[in-house]
Every structure is written in structure tokens, then in C-alpha cells.
Amino acid sequence: MRHTPLHDEHEPLGGKLVEFGGWHMPVQYGPILEEVRCVRERVGLFDLSHMGRFNLTGPDAVAFVDRVATCYCARIPLGAIRYGLLCRPTGNPIDDILVYRSEDEVFLVVNAGNADADREWLLAHADGFEVALEDQTEDLAMIALQGPLSEVSLARVTEDLDLSKLGYYRFSHGTVCGCPNVRVSRTGYTGEDGFEIYIPTGLAVDAWRSLLEAGQASGMAPIGLGARDTLRLEAGMPLYGHEIDAEHNPIEAGLKFGVSFLEEKGDWIGRAPLEALHAAPSRALVGLVTEGKRVPRQGYSLFDGEENVGTICSGAVSPTVGKNIATAYLPLHLAQTGQLVDMDLRGKRQACTVVDLPFYSRKRS
Amino acid sequence: MRPDDRHYLPSHEWVKTDGETVVFGITDFAVEELSHGNEDDLVYCDLPEPGRKLTQGETFGEIESVKAVADLNSPVAGEVVEVNKVIEDHLQVLAKDPWDKGWLIRVKPDDTSMSHLLNAEGYDASVGEADE
Numbered sequence: 223m224r225h226t227p228l229h230d231e232h233e234p235l236g237g238k239l240v241e242f243g244g245w246h247m248p249v250q251y252g253p254i255l256e257e258v259r260c261v262r263e264r265v266g267l268f269d270l271s272h273m274g275r276f277n278l279t280g281p282d283a284v285a286f287v288d289r290v291a292t293c294y295c296a297r298i299p300l301g302a303i304r305y306g307l308l309c310r311p312t313g314n315p316i317d318d319i320l321v322y323r324s325e326d327e328v329f330l331v332v333n334a335g336n337a338d339a340d341r342e343w344l345l346a347h348a349d350g351f352e353v354a355l356e357d358q359t360e361d362l363a364m365i366a367l368q369g370p371l372s373e374v375s376l377a378r379v380t381e382d383l384d385l386s387k388l389g390y391y392r393f394s395h396g397t398v399c400g401c402p403n404v405r406v407s408r409t410g411y412t413g414e415d416g417f418e419i420y421i422p423t424g425l426a427v428d429a430w431r432s433l434l435e436a437g438q439a440s441g442m443a444p445i446g447l448g449a450r451d452t453l454r455l456e457a458g459m460p461l462y463g464h465e466i467d468a469e470h471n472p473i474e475a476g477l478k479f480g481v482s483f484l485e486e487k488g489d490w491i492g493r494a495p496l497e498a499l500h501a502a503p504s505r506a507l508v509g510l511v512t513e514g515k516r517v518p519r520q521g522y523s524l525f526d527g528e529e530n531v532g533t534i535c536s537g538a539v540s541p542t543v544g545k546n547i548a549t550a551y552l553p554l555h556l557a558q559t560g561q562l563v564d565m566d567l568r569g570k571r572q573a574c575t576v577v578d579l580p581f582y583s584r585k586r587s
Numbered sequence: 588m589r590p591d592d593r594h595y596l597p598s599h600e601w602v603k604t605d606g607e608t609v610v611f612g613i614t615d616f617a618v619e620e621l622s623h624g625n626e627d628d629l630v631y632c633d634l635p636e637p638g639r640k641l642t643q644g645e646t647f648g649e650i651e652s653v654k655a656v657a658d659l660n661s662p663v664a665g666e667v668v669e670v671n672k673v674i675e676d677h678l679q680v681l682a683k684d685p686w687d688k689g690w691l692i693r694v695k696p697d698d699t700s701m702s703h704l705l706n707a708e709g710y711d712a713s714v715g716e717a718d719e
Contacts, residue, residue: 255653448654515631519656538653
């Protein structure tokens with residue numbers, strides 16, 4: 223199992239470590255539901271150094287991304303970030319990614335468990351493009367601050383960068399915890415305001431400790447992958463291997479916002495089948511809530527009467543909603559707000575109601 | 588060492604003889620695996636109705652935490668005669684006291700033999716906590 227530069231920090235903080243995407247990562251430090259509340263109400267600190275990071279340089283970097291990714295890279299303003307996917311020729315994804323656009327480079331953040339496959343896929347499709355890929359995963363630690371008190375916490379250790387001026391899905395560089403020229407983005411995977419920062423590996427431990435100390439006055443706590451999964455599900459954000467995978471396309475997953483069919487983008491891998499799906503989808507990803515105590519889990523079957531109509535993609539106890547929540551694909555005639563379906567638990571049924579996604583969205587000031 | 592007045596399955600259930608009947612529960616190890624020390628992380632326990640006949644090793648219920656769900660397996664064969672109603676709504680009782688107040692079901696056993704089960708020492712060893 224691979225270790226992040228912050229690996230040895232987690233156990234002394236109470237972290238319980240598990241295997242995730244080939245890495246030894248903290249799943250929780252305390253009760254998961256309290257960690258969720260900490261991020262919704264205050265601020266949480268996450269070690270995300272397992273996420274894959276690739277830097278693309280060269281004159282064709284942008285054109286290359288426009289060939290392999292679903293988002294329209296040439297149209298991303300400098301200093302901005304967009305969500306996109308790397309798709310197979312079928313239109314079904316290899317991974318979902320964040321694309322950071324700079325003057326002379328494109329920086330990609332990918333899922334830990336897919337990073338090797340992503341790198342191979344990118345290199346296999348780079349023929350004819352003047353582009354170089356540098357894997358920065360081991361060079362940089364990735365740390366997230368998420369929650370309404372993120373800005374005030376991070377500002378305590380940031381110099382020469384005005385965080386209040388950094389817009390959502392924008393990035394810049396500044397001195398963080400004494401480390402100059404750190405990439406700081408206003409992004410996250412929780413549905414809250416927050417930042418993701420990229421610190422050179424050798425300075426990561428000091429920065430992590432400084433951030434925890436700086437956050438103390440704001441009630442900051444370290445947050446594990448368990449709460450992160452609940453937070454992203456509440457916010458209606460997909461997770462590869464759950465809502466999207468080799469069998470589930472981004473269109474029916476509700477991710478059209480990350481897919482560009484503009485003619486100027488040109489042809490890209492997976493475009494034609496996704497355009498066809500966009501014109502005629504057959505199912506849709508929906509949110510489900512259940513009043514019952516049983517927690518929906520990936521793989522549980524859904525029934526409309528005696529007909530098996532779908533399968534749970536993700537499920538969780540949601541402290542924010544106050545109910546158990548899930549996502550699932552349903553045929554379009556059942557993918558209607560208020561529709562009832564039954565979740566099967568070894569022959570016992572528990573009623574679920576279709577609701578709009580996301581389950582939670584923060585009030586923006 | 589864990590209580591030696593009862594027997595164990597490697598899947599973390601215990602069974603204790605109490606007169607004509609036996610009582611089933613789960614071990615502190617199982618509770619810890621499910622809840623990581625956070626009693627509120629246990630969310631649901633599905634138990635059988637009195638009158639149900641169980642075979643040895645049969646799954647008679649499930650216990651569920653925020654992040655996991657585990658089968659409950661029957662250490663011996665018999666008929667369910669009583670269910671601990673308290674824990675259905677108060678799983679923290681099970682989290683706090685899995686050995687006594689947090690019992691799951693009471694069973695009238697078909698056979699009083701426990702020789703197929705682990706004793707406390709054997710169970711400790713099976714979870715990697717053997718005495719040195």
C-alpha cells in the first residue's frame with residue numbers, strides 16, 4: 223500500500239487507516255457523523271494526497287485535453303477550473319477529473335484508484351500532440367480545507383494572496399504556511415466553501431500541523447474518507463465506481479454540465495455515443511430518501527412492485543438531511559420526484575422516495 | 588481474556604447457557620469493528636421473531652453501522668423464544684455492554700453440545716489477541 227507524505231500524522235490524531243485506491247488512508251478520526259457536521263458547520267482538514275495529479279505542458283496541451291476530455295478546455299479562462307471526464311470510445315468514463323487551465327500548462331486532478339489507468343490512457347492517445355505529461359502525485363501533497371470557516375482558517379497562514387478575491391472554481395498561487403508559490407484552488411468535494419492546496423512533499427507535514435493549529439480557533443478537525451463520502455453524496459457529487467464507471471455514462475448521471483458538444487471543440491473520444499444518449503436517454507440518476515432505519519448500500523436492488531427496476535449506487539446516513547439517502551439509476555418513467563420504489567433487503571422491503579439531486583446545497587452569501 | 592462462561596464463533600457471536608435456554612450476543616470485537624468506538628455509529632439491528640427455528644450457522648439477522656453491515660450467525664440450532672427489544676431502539680446498550688445488557692436473542696437449543704465452538708481462549712486467539 224502506498225503512503226501519503228502525511229501518513230504518519232493520522233494515527234496520533236485518532237485516525238483509523240484502511241486501504242483505499244491502493245493507498246493507506248484515514249477513513250475516520252472520530253464518529254463519521256460528527257465529522258460531517260464539523261464540515262457543514264465549521265471547517266475540516268483532509269489529506270487528499272492520494273489523488274492523482276498530472277501536469278500537461280507543451281504547445282498542444284490544451285488541444286490534447288480537448289481530444290481526451292469531455293469539457294471544453296480551450297474555453298476555460300486562465301486561472302479557472304472545470305469538471306470533466308475521460309471517456310472510452312463508448313462514452314462511458316475511465317475517470318472524472320478536474321482541469322486547471324494556466325497560460326502554459328494544464329493541471330489535472332484524477333481519482334487515486336484510476337490514476338495508473340488514466341496515465342496510460344492519456345499517454346496512449348497523445349500521438350500527434352506536442353504534449354508532455356508529468357506525474358506530480360508524489361511531488362506534491364494535496365490538502366483540502368472544507369467548510370464555512372475555511373477562508374478565515376486558511377487566511378491565518380496565507381500571505382500575498384487575498385483569498386476573499388479567489389472565486390469558486392478559480393485558482394491562484396500564494397505563500398501558505400511559509401511555503402512560497404503554492405497552488406490554491408477554491409474547490410472541493412463536500413458541497414461547502416473550501417480550498418484545495420498543493421504543497422511540496424517535503425514541507426507537507428509542517429504545513430498540515432500549521433493548518434490544524436491555525437484552524438483550532440475555528441473548531442477545525444481532521445476529516446476522514448468516510449465523512450468525505452457522505453458529504454459528497456449529500457452534495458449530489460458522483461464518485462467513480464458508484465455513480466459512474468465503465469457501465470454508466472455521464473449523460474444519464476446528470477453530468478452534462480461537464481460535457482461540451484460545441485462544434486468548435488472538435489471531435490473527442492466518446493463524443494458521438496454521448497450525443498446520441500443526450501438526445502435519447504433511457505434512465506436517469508436520481509436521489510432517494512428513506513424513512514426506514516436500514517441504510518441503502520451499493521448493490522441493493524430496487525423494485526417497483528415485483529419488477530427489479532434498478533440498483534443502489536451509493537448510500538449513507540445523512541446527518542444533514544436527517545434521513546438515510548442514496549443514489550440509483552431508474553428508468554425515466556420512474557425517475558420522477560415523489561415516485562416510490564422499494565429497496566430489497568433479503569426479501570424485506572423498505573420504501574424509498576425519489577427526490578431531486580442534490581440532497582443538500584449550501585446557501586451562498 | 589474474554590468471559591469464559593460462554594462459547595464463541597469466529598464470526599464474533601457468543602452463546603451462553605442460562606438454564607434451559609441459551610442467549611446469543613456479539614463480542615466487543617464485533618462492536619468495535621462496526622462502530623470504531625463510536626456507539627452512535629450503530630444504526631440498526633435486524634432480529635428474528637420468536638418462534639423462528641434456526642439451524643447451526645444460519646444467518647438469523649444483521650447488524651448495521653454507518654459504514655458497514657454484518658451478518659449475525661447462529662452458534663447453535665434451536666428455536667427463538669425471546670428477542671431483546673431494548674436494543675432495537677437503543678443500540679447504544681449493545682455498544683456499551685455487549686456481554687450482558689446487550690444480548691440479542693434467547694433460544695431453546697435442540698442440543699446442549701457446544702463442542703463445535705471456540706472457548707474464550709480460542710476466540711481471543713482467532714482475533715489475534717492470544718495470551719503471550
